[in-house]
Amino acid sequence: MNLQQLLNGFVEQLQASDSLLRLTISTIVLVTIVFFARWVLRRYIRRNINSSDLRRRWLVQLRNGLLLVLLFGLFMIWGNELRTFALSLVAIAVALVIATKELIICISGTLIKSGAHAFHLGDRIQIKDYRGDVIDQNLLTTTILEVGPGKNMQQRSGRMVVLPNSLFATEPVINESYSKDYVLHTFTVPFKRTDNWRLAQQELLRVAQEYCRDYMAEVKRHFDRMSYRTGLESPSVEPRVTLQVEDPEDITLVVRIPTRTEGRNWLEQTILSDVFSANDFSRKPDA
Structure with missing residues (x-):
């Protein structure tokens, strides 16, 4: 079996070598014919055309015409091999794209975010x-x-x-840091409908206003500058507490406060600590 495979491989090599030899001989014959025709025709033009302008024009046309004949002949001789080579290049290109797909997408993502x-x-x-x-x-x-x-x-x-x-x-x-120095920070506080959420709303707003009062003017100027630069309407920067109802049994208080970018966690925790340490919202006050 191994001997048979070796023989088959040797025959295939001989056939490939014979095909390559025929193509090479055909190419040499074609080039020889083209160059011989060019030599003969150039001599004829130089001897029989007296006008220098006409002679130069014919020599240029002869050169271009024989070049086209040579290229066409080479294409006819090597056409099958060129098609095979082109298919191999396409296959290699497809495999390369598949193998480096993630790398290409990463570079694309870099260009997009930049x-x-x-x-x-x-x-x-x-x-x-x-x-x-x-x-x-x-x-x-x-x-x-x-x-x-x-x-x-x-x-x-x-x-x-x-x-x-x-x-x-x-x-x-x-x-979340688009506005740089100051941001409008939002956090939520969930309550049951049976809790005293109205008092919680009032206390959260009161404490938030106390902590934000000292730098409200600076925050407003900051967002006014951003509004002028971006062409958008300047947002309201005062602290606010709004209601959000996602479940019939629950009420969520949404607290929005202006704060420095690096101090939002501290301010959120300070407000929550002050409000819940001084109040009990587990039940409504007696009517």
Whole structure:
């Protein structure tokens, strides 16, 4: 069986060599004929055409015509091999694209986030379930210090997350630090409908106004500058507490406060601590 395989391989090599030899001989014959015809015709033109302009024109046309004949002849001789070679190149290109697909998507994501100026070092971003402060970015990856757990926490978990930049080509990015120095920070406080949530609403608003009062003018100027730069209407920056009802038995108080970017966790925890340490909202006051 091994001897038969060797014989078959030897025959195939002979056939390939014979085919290559025929193609090479045909190419040499074609080139020889073209160059001989060029030599003969150039001599004829030089001897029989007296006008220098006409002679030059015929020599140029002869050169171009014989070049086309040579290229056409080579294509006819090597056409099958060229098609096979082209198919091989296409197969290699497809395999290369498949093998490097993730790499290509990562580079595309880098171009997208750079072109959109989506975020910068130090910004707090969220993409899919990943949320944190950006500490490094390069052509293929972006590194963040995770903030959490959950979307409502404002403290770092101590973990570092390396994100492939391919995410930025397919997923939306939330930049929580877009307004830089000051942000409008939001947090929620859930209650049962049987709890004294009205008192909680009043107390949360009162304490939030107390802590934000000293820098409200500075916050307003900051967002006015942003509004002028972006062409958008300046938002209301005063602390507010609104209601959200997602379940008939529950009420959620949504607290929004202006705060410095780096101090949002401290201010949120301080407000909650002051309100809940001084009040009991587990039942409504007697009518």
